[in-house]
Amino acid sequence: LDIPENPIIPIIHGDGIGKDVGPAAQKVLSAAAEATGHDIAWMRVYAGESGREKYDENLPEDTVNAIDEFRVAIKGPLTTPVGAGFRSLNVALRQTLDFYANVRPTYYLDGVPSPMKAPEEMDMVTFRENTEDVYAGIEWEEGTDEVEQVREFVEDEMGFDEVMHDGPIGIGIKPITEKGSKRLVRKAIDYALEHDRDKVTLVHKGNIMKFTEGQFSEWGMEVAEEEYPDDEVFAAPDSLWETQEDIDIPEGAVMVEERLADAMLQWMQLRTDEFDIMAMPNLNGDYLSDAAGAQIGGLGIAPGANFGDARVLAEPVHGSAPKRAGQDQANPTALMLSGCLMFDYMGWKDAGDLVKDAVEETISSGTVTYDLERNLDDAEKVSTTEFAEAVIE
Numbered sequence: 175l176d177i178p179e180n181p182i183i184p185i186i187h188g189d190g191i192g193k194d195v196g197p198a199a200q201k202v203l204s205a206a207a208e209a210t211g212h213d214i215a216w217m218r219v220y221a222g223e224s225g226r227e228k229y230d231e232n233l234p235e236d237t238v239n240a241i242d243e244f245r246v247a248i249k250g251p252l253t254t255p256v257g258a259g260f261r262s263l264n265v266a267l268r269q270t271l272d273f274y275a276n277v278r279p280t281y282y283l284d285g286v287p288s289p290m291k292a293p294e295e296m297d298m299v300t301f302r303e304n305t306e307d308v309y310a311g312i313e314w315e316e317g318t319d320e321v322e323q324v325r326e327f328v329e330d331e332m333g334f335d336e337v338m339h340d341g342p343i344g345i346g347i348k349p350i351t352e353k354g355s356k357r358l359v360r361k362a363i364d365y366a367l368e369h370d371r372d373k374v375t376l377v378h379k380g381n382i383m384k385f386t387e388g389q390f391s392e393w394g395m396e397v398a399e400e401e402y403p404d405d406e407v408f409a410a411p412d413s414l415w416e417t418q419e420d421i422d423i424p425e426g427a428v429m430v431e432e433r434l435a436d437a438m439l440q441w442m443q444l445r446t447d448e449f450d451i452m453a454m455p456n457l458n459g460d461y462l463s464d465a466a467g468a469q470i471g472g473l474g475i476a477p478g479a480n481f482g483d484a485r486v487l488a489e490p491v492h493g494s495a496p497k498r499a500g501q502d503q504a505n506p507t508a509l510m511l512s513g514c515l516m517f518d519y520m521g522w523k524d525a526g527d528l529v530k531d532a533v534e535e536t537i538s539s540g541t542v543t544y545d546l547e548r549n550l551d552d553a554e555k556v557s558t559t560e561f562a563e564a565v566i567e
C-alpha cells in the first residue's frame with residue numbers, strides 16, 4: 175500500500191473491554207514500529223460510547239472521514255445495543271467505507287491451550303464477504319406493509335400453508351450480488367498468490383440456496399476461470415463431488431475449489447491441514463471464523479481486518495465483552511495481532527512479525543490473561559496492562 179513514511183493512523187479504542195485492550199495494543203504496536211524503524215502518528219477517533227460522549231453520535235462524521243482519508247486504521251470492539259432501531263455500528267462502518275472483505279487468519283501460537291490434537295497444523299485465512307447477505311439489515315417485522323405484501327405474494331404464488339406457518343412472521347432478505355461475490359473471491363485469490371498459498375476454498379450452501387449462495391460459488395469460479403491464467407489459478411468447479419486426488423492441478427497453481435458450508439465446519443476440524451484460504455458469504459464467514467478461532471485459543475486471540483480497495487481497517491473478531499469491561503482483565507492479543515495484519519497490508523511485515531513473535535514468546539513462557547490461564551496448568555494470570563508490558567519487554 176502506498177502510504178507516507180510516517181503515516182497517521184486513526185484508532186478507535188472501542189466500547190467495553192475496548193477501553194482495556196485498545197490502549198494496551200496501541201502501546202505494543204508503537205513499540206514494534208519504533209523497534210523496526212517505523213514511525214506512527216496515532217489519531218484517536220471516536221465511535222460508540224465515546225462517540226456519543228464527544229459528539230452525541232454513535233458514528234461521528236469526523237471518524238468516518240479520518241478512516242476514509244488515511245486509509246489505514248484500527249479499531250477495538252463496539253457494542254451494538256439490543257433492540258429495535260439500532261443498526262450495528264460495525265456493519266455501518268464497513269458498509270459506509272466499503273470494506274467489503276473481512277479477513278480472519280487462524281494460526282496457532284505456541285503455548286495456547288487448544289482442544290485439537292494437532293493445532294499447529296491450523297493455518298487458514300477466511301475471507302468473509304462484508305456488505306451483503308442477511309447482514310445487509312433488510313428486514314421487516316410483523317405488522318408492516320412489507321410483511322403483508324410478502325404474505326400475499328406467498329399466498330398467491332405458492333400456497334401459504336406449504337411454505338410458512340400462520341401467525342406473526344419476521345421477514346429478511348438475503349442479497350448476494352455478482353459484484354460483491356466476484357470482488358471478494360478476487361481479493362482471496364490475490365491474497366493466496368501474494369502469500370504463496372496453495373488453495374482457495376469457496377464455502378457455500380448453494381445446494382439449498384441456489385440463487386444466492388449457489389450463485390456466489392458460480393461467480394467465484396468464473397473469476398478463477400476467466401481472470402487468471404490456468405497455470406497460476408486453477409478452477410475446480412466439480413470439486414464438491416470429487417476427491418482432491420482425482421483433480422489434475424497444474425504444478426504451482428492455486429486451486430480454487432468449493433465445499434458445502436455445514437460439512438466445512440466438520441472438515442475444518444477433522445482435516446485441518448487440507449485448508450488454506452477460504453472465501454464465503456457473510457453469515458457463513460461469521461460462524462466459520464468464530465469456530466476456527468476457538469480451535470486456536472478462542473476470541474481473545476483471534477485477529478481480523480476489513481479490506482477494501484487500497485484501504486484496511488483492522489479489528490479483532492471479538493466483541494466488547496461487557497461483563498469484563500473496565501477491569502483490566504481482557505486479552506489484548508486479538509487486537510495486537512489485528513495490528514499485525516494492518517502492518518502486513520502497509521508493507522511493514524518486519525513490525526508485524528515482531529509483534530507476533532513477542533506475543534508467542536510471552537504466552538509460551540506462561541504469562542497469560544484469565545481466558546487462557548483457566549485452560550493451562552502452569553501459567554501465571556496477569557492483567558491486560560501487565561500482559562502488554564511483558565510483550566513489549
Ligand code: NAD
Pocket residue numbers: 191195250251252253254255264473474475489490491492493494495496497498503504505506508545
Ligand atoms: P464477545 O466477543 O464480546 O464475548 C463473547 C465471550 O468471549 C465472552 O465470554 C467474553 O468474555 C469472551 N471474550 C471476548 N473477547 C475477549 C478478550 N479479548 N479476552 C478475553 N475474553 C474475551 O461477544 P458477545 O458477548 O456476543 O457481544 C458483546 C457485544 O459486542 C455486543 O454488543 C455485540 O454486538 C458486540 N460485538 C462487536 C463486535 C465488533 O465490534 N466487531 C463483534 C462481535 C460482537
